[in-house]
Amino acid sequence: METTPSTKISYIFLCSLVLIFSMPWSTRAQIHDRFLQCLHSRNNDSISQVIYTPTNSSYNSVLQSSIQNIRFISPMERKPLVIVTPLNDFHVQSAVICAKSNGFQIRVRSGGHDYEGLSSISYYHQPFVIVDMRNLSGISIDTESKTAWIGVGVRLGELYHAIAEKSPNLGFPAGTCPTVGAGGHISGGGEGTLTRKYGLAADNVIDAKIVNADGAILDRKSMGEDLFWAIRGGGGASFGVILEYRLQLVSVPSIVTVFTVNRNLEQNATKLVHRWQQIGYQLDRDLFIRLLITQARSGQGGNLTVQVGFQSLYLGTVAKLLPLMQESFPELGLRREDCTELSWIESALYFAGLPTGSTVNDLVRSTPYPKNYYKNKSDYVVEPISEVALEGLWKRLFEEGAEAGMLILSPSGGRMFEISDSETPYPHRAGNIYQIQHISSWTEENNANSQRYIDWVRRVYKYVTPFVTKSPRAAYLNYRDLDLGANREGNTSFAQASIWGMKYFKNNFYRLAHVKQEVDPSNFFRYEQSVPPFSSS
Incomplete structure (x- = not known):
């Protein structure tokens, strides 16, 4: 039988189920408890309100609320042992440090629109935690400099609405779906109706804050230009947990x-x-x-x-x-x-495809359809x-x-x-x-x-x-497609990952892998289509 990327993923998933359920319950419980103890030791009681485990009554609703593709809401899908919904940067930092020290994978979720569900599920056997960024949704707009700092939990509709409240003549070039999270959207490029005029969302990022694999919080100056380059179109989840972006806003006419x-x-x-x-x-x-x-x-x-x-x-x-x-x-x-x-904000509502009678205030709703x-x-x-x-x-x-x-x-x-x-x-x-x-x-x-x-x-x-394009047949990262290929369990080599990586990034995949080697050589931030370190084999 011919082996396709999809059958490989299915095989990984089946193997994962065997490994997970063959792991003694006491072992899984110990891993779970050590992770929680680590979080509490770094945060006292302040983090308790943002931790969800399968024993919490709210666990399923929090897990499913941001999964936009309901193909991945299924009893058969592997679920995270813990969901953390941080209230501040230190909570994110703690989640990274505690996950790494206890052998957890991290899945970072902003709006939950990953086409293959990879911000919410895993096909690997390693226990994982979802860091759901929904609460990091602050927006600070400076109309004089035409810039904005935004948390990655901000949804595009919220961003557009906040900009329009400050000025009818400012906008931002990003996508048309109002519930898409800014974090993943911008880190993958970000196309929309203003792209021909101003380029991608990622082209209009002028600073950022990120938690790296060591748990350090870095801005553009301290992270360096290579990492700053990588998180503007290369997929942030391969390199760390992005906290905020500073955006260059753009001019739009009154009509x-x-x-x-x-x-x-x-x-x-x-x-x-x-x-x-x-x-x-x-x-x-x-x-x-x-x-x-x-x-x-x-x-x-x-x-x-x-x-x-x-x-x-x-x-x-x-x-x-x-x-x-x-x-x-x-x-x-x-x-x-x-x-x-x-007005420009009304055009955002028009392209959002919301029901007749909707108003611009509906752009800030998390589930408009x-x-x-x-x-x-x-x-x-x-x-x-x-x-x-x-x-x-x-x-x-x-x-x-x-x-x-x-x-x-x-x-x-x-x-x-x-x-x-x-x-x-x-x-x-x-x-x-x-x-x-x-x-x-x-x-x-x-x-x-x-x-x-x-x-x-x-x-x-x-x-x-x-x-269409050839050698490679190109694809857009934000339209994630596991048919193109996927990383195997553990460390995938650069050559193996190039099967899908060259399609998304062409020759930029080489530089991305070199950046990964520099900032995360142990490949802590990894998932089914994450960029591997260049030296991995």
Whole structure:
């Protein structure tokens, strides 16, 4: 039988179950007790209120509250022996020191949106603790310097709301989902509607605080430029526990314009998508147009078709947008009535996809919409896909499982083409005209249905192989995908980890591994897709 990354992960998990349940209960209890004793000895009683063990009545609710992909809420998943929800930096420092001294792994959780659940679960047999950063959610904004210090437990919606309360003309270039935690999002890059104008979230970080593998709390000056480079796109959890980021805020106009124009196959969608590929990345950098592609019912007879939503943010008024669109993309036929003028914070609400009637205050809610099961993958494209190949792709949207599917095509260009591939660990810059996010999202609990939807997204991913980047086939770290490969139990070699690492980071993976060797040579901060020390074998 052919061994795939998924079967390897399953094998690791099964072995883990055997090892865990073969460990004497007294041994597990001793490890657990020593860890708790260590925490209490460093904090007196102040930490008791933020420790959750399986004997606590709140344990399951705290564990599950931040797991956004409910594929990983299952009795079969390994659970942490302890969850710590720190109230301050010293609590985090203590958790790191006590975990390391007692043989615990650490899983760091900000918003819990890791696509493969790795901030909440582990496929390894070693006992682990979740350090859930939800309480480290302070926001301090200085409008004069246009900067903000934020705790990594801040969610993007909270960040946007806090900025808008201080100034309607300041914003931050990050993602569209308001419940995503800033910590993981920024440390993996952070793409959004302002990316073409200002780059990634990580490109706009000017300082940070982190707890390293020795338990020391470091800022940019004391951590050094190599580690500061690594945690701005290389995934912070490989290198330590990030506490705070200092952000450079960006200017936004008082009025922005949004629109979503839907076109199906009967309305020339194929030619419009082909044209968008040619011009989307070359548009004025104040104009962002992404595509949302789904299966739909046509208005003519209700037959199945493919619908493409052209969804846009323009940093300016309708009066300026319409002539720009007429010049750049007249084929779309944008009309004034398609457009809505908003404030920037209202545009964040628009892209969040919250229910009709929601207000900007709903951006600060931690659970604004129901959780789903999902499996996502990613690609980057350097040349337009032909109309013939697009028609082949549309056929996949009529297959079994496609009803749960969506493709999101997000343009690059603008500021992204001006930043070098090695400026941060995120390498997908000049030459990449757009990114594809392959999505399968469903609500049924039936395992057979789950596999049907997962199989569909993998088939689509396989179909587009000839049309996307090669050597390596690139992927986006924040769209975590264990199909790409995973580290084995213990210390994985750099060569073995390169199977997936080069896809996320290209040649920046070498520098990341050298930084890891310098700051965490014992590989304490490790997980299924963590960066290994360069010398590991």
